[in-house]
Amino acid sequence: MTFVVFVILAALVFEYINGFHDTANSIATVVSTRALSPRVAIILAACFNLVGALIGVAVAKTVGNGIVDTNFVNLSTIVAALLGAICWNLITWYVGLPSSSSHALIGGLCGSALATTHGDWSVLKWDVVNAAGKLEGLWPKVILPMILSPMAGFILGFIIMILMLILLRKMRPSFANRIFSKCQWLSASYMSLSHGMNDAQKTMGIIALTLFTATNEHAFDNLPHWLHFLNTPSFDVALWVKVVCALTMAAGTAAGGYRIIKTLGHKMVKMQPVHGFAAETASATIIQIASHWGIPVSTTHVISSSIMGMGSARRFNAVKWGVVEQMIWAWIFTLPVCGLFSFVIHHLLELVGVK
Numbered sequence: 001m002t003f004v005v006f007v008i009l010a011a012l013v014f015e016y017i018n019g020f021h022d023t024a025n026s027i028a029t030v031v032s033t034r035a036l037s038p039r040v041a042i043i044l045a046a047c048f049n050l051v052g053a054l055i056g057v058a059v060a061k062t063v064g065n066g067i068v069d070t071n072f073v074n075l076s077t078i079v080a081a082l083l084g085a086i087c088w089n090l091i092t093w094y095v096g097l098p099s100s101s102s103h104a105l106i107g108g109l110c111g112s113a114l115a116t117t118h119g120d121w122s123v124l125k126w127d128v129v130n131a132a133g134k135l136e137g138l139w140p141k142v143i144l145p146m147i148l149s150p151m152a153g154f155i156l157g158f159i160i161m162i163l164m165l166i167l168l169r170k171m172r173p174s175f176a177n178r179i180f181s182k183c184q185w186l187s188a189s190y191m192s193l194s195h196g197m198n199d200a201q202k203t204m205g206i207i208a209l210t211l212f213t214a215t216n217e218h219a220f221d222n223l224p225h226w227l228h229f230l231n232t233p234s235f236d237v238a239l240w241v242k243v244v245c246a247l248t249m250a251a252g253t254a255a256g257g258y259r260i261i262k263t264l265g266h267k268m269v270k271m272q273p274v275h276g277f278a279a280e281t282a283s284a285t286i287i288q289i290a291s292h293w294g295i296p297v298s299t300t301h302v303i304s305s306s307i308m309g310m311g312s313a314r315r316f317n318a319v320k321w322g323v324v325e326q327m328i329w330a331w332i333f334t335l336p337v338c339g340l341f342s343f344v345i346h347h348l349l350e351l352v353g354v355k
Contacts, residue, residue: 001223003354004214004230007075008207010082012248015203017086018101019049019252021093026192026299029276029307035184044185045192046253052196053246057237058294059198063205065235066136066294067106068113070209072123074217076349077109077116078210084108084342092330100298103334105202106142111339115346141295146331149286149297150305156282157309164274165313173272180273187280192253194287195299200249202296207245208237275310282306301331 026049027041036044064070085104092099110124117123125137168176211232214220220231232238271279283299283306290297311319 001219003075003079004210004219007079007082007210010079010086011203011206011210012244014082014086014089014101014105014206015200015245015248016252016255017089017093018199018203019046019249020255021089021101021252026195026280026303027188028303029271029279030184030188033181033184033271033273033276035181035273035276036188041188042254044188045195046250048189048192049196049200049253050246050250052193052198053200053204053249054242055193055197056291057201057204057242059201059291059296060205060208060237061235062136062141062294063105063109063202063296064209064212064237065205066130066141067109067125067138069123069125070212070235072117072120073113073209073213074116075210075213075219076346076354077112078206078213079354080112080115080342080346080349081105081108082206083345084111084338084340087341088334088338097330099330099334100300101199102202102296102298103142103146103331104338105206106138106296107335107338108342109206110138110335111342112346114339115343136294145290145295145297146301149290149295150301150331152286153283153302153305154309154312156286157279157306158313159309160278160282161275161310161313164278168274177273180277183277184273184280187277187284191280191284191287191303194284194291196246196249197291198287198297199299200245201291203249204237204241204245207241208232208235211238211241271307271310275314278313279303279306279310282309298331 026045030036031038031041085101085108088099088104089101113123114121127135127137127139130136211230212235215231215233223230283303286302287297287299308319
C-alpha cells in the first residue's frame with residue numbers, strides 16, 4: 001500500500017511539473033504580445049486548465065491501457081515511467097527548451113515496460129483493434145499524430161494568418177492591435193481549456209492504471225472500508241482522480257514557466273496581438289479535435305508549429321529557424337531518451353529490491 005501511495009504521488013509530481021512546464025504553451029503568445037501581464041495570464045491559464053481537465057476521459061484511456069499491454073505492467077513499471085519523464089521535463093525546463101510532456105510520459109512508459117519484460121517488444125501495442133472495434137496503439141495514437149499534428153498546426157496557423165491579413169489590410173495597425181488584445185483573452189482561454197483537456201488526462205490515465213494494477217496485485221485486500229473506492233477491478237477513471245489531477249495541474253500552471261515563455265513567445269518570432277490570436281486559435285482547434293478522438297498530442301508541438309505557420313504567412317524569414325531547429329531536435333529525442341531513462345531507472349529499482 002505504501003508503494004501505491006508513492007506511485008500516485010509521483011504521478012501528481014509529474015502533473016504539477018507538467019503544469020508549469022507547459023504553461024508557456026497556452027500563454028506564451030498572450031504574454032509576448034502584452035495583451036495580458038504574465039500574472040493575469042497564468043491565473044487565466046490555471047482556471048481554464050482546471051475546467052478542461054474535468055472534460056472527458058478519452059485521452060486518459062489511451063495512455064492508461066492503449067499504449068502497452070497492461071497484463072505485463074506492475075507498479076515499478078509505472079513509477080519508472082514517471083521518474084524518467086520527470087527527469088526529462090526538468091532538464092528541458094531548466095534550459096528553457098519547449099518539449100513534449102506527453103511524449104516524455106509515453107516514452108517513459110514504453111521504456112519501463114520493456115525493462116519489466118526484459119526486452120520483449122511485443123509488450124508495446126503498435127497497431128491493434130480494441131474491444132470496441134477502434135484502432136489504438138503507438139502508431140495510430142502517438143507516432144502518426146506526432147508527425148501530422150505539427151503539420152496541421154503549421155497549415156492552420158498559416159491559413160488563419162493569411163485570412164487575418166486579408167481582412168485587416170485596410171485597418172490601421174494600432175486599431176487592430178487594440179481589438180485583438182481583447183480577442184486574445186478568448187483565444188488564450190480556448191488554448192488553456194484545450195491544454196487541460198489533453199494534458200491533464202494523461203496523468204489521469206497513469207493513476208487509473210496504477211489503481212488497476214494495484215488491485216490485480218491484491219495491494220488493497222486489507223484496506224479499511226472507507227478506502228474501498230481505490231479498488232478498480234475494471235479500468236476506469238474515477239471522479240476523484242479527475243479532480244485531484246485537475247487541481248494539481250492548475251497549481252503547477254499557477255507556478256508559471258517563464259523560461260519556456262521566453263523561447264516560445266520571444267525568441268522564435270516577433271508577435272503582435274493579431275499574430276498571437278491566429279496561433280492560439282489554430283493550435284487550440286487541433287488539440288480539441290485530438291482530444292475528442294483520444295489522441296495524446298503534444299501541446300508544445302502544436303502551438304510551436306502554429307506559431308511557425310503564422311510567422312511564415314507574414315514572411316518566411318520572420319521565423320528564427322535556428323531556434324526552431326533546436327526545438328525539433330528536442331522533439332525527436334524526447335521519446336527515445338525518456339524510454340532510456342525509464343529503462344535504466346527500472347533496473348536500478350530492481351537492484352535495490354523494488355518490484
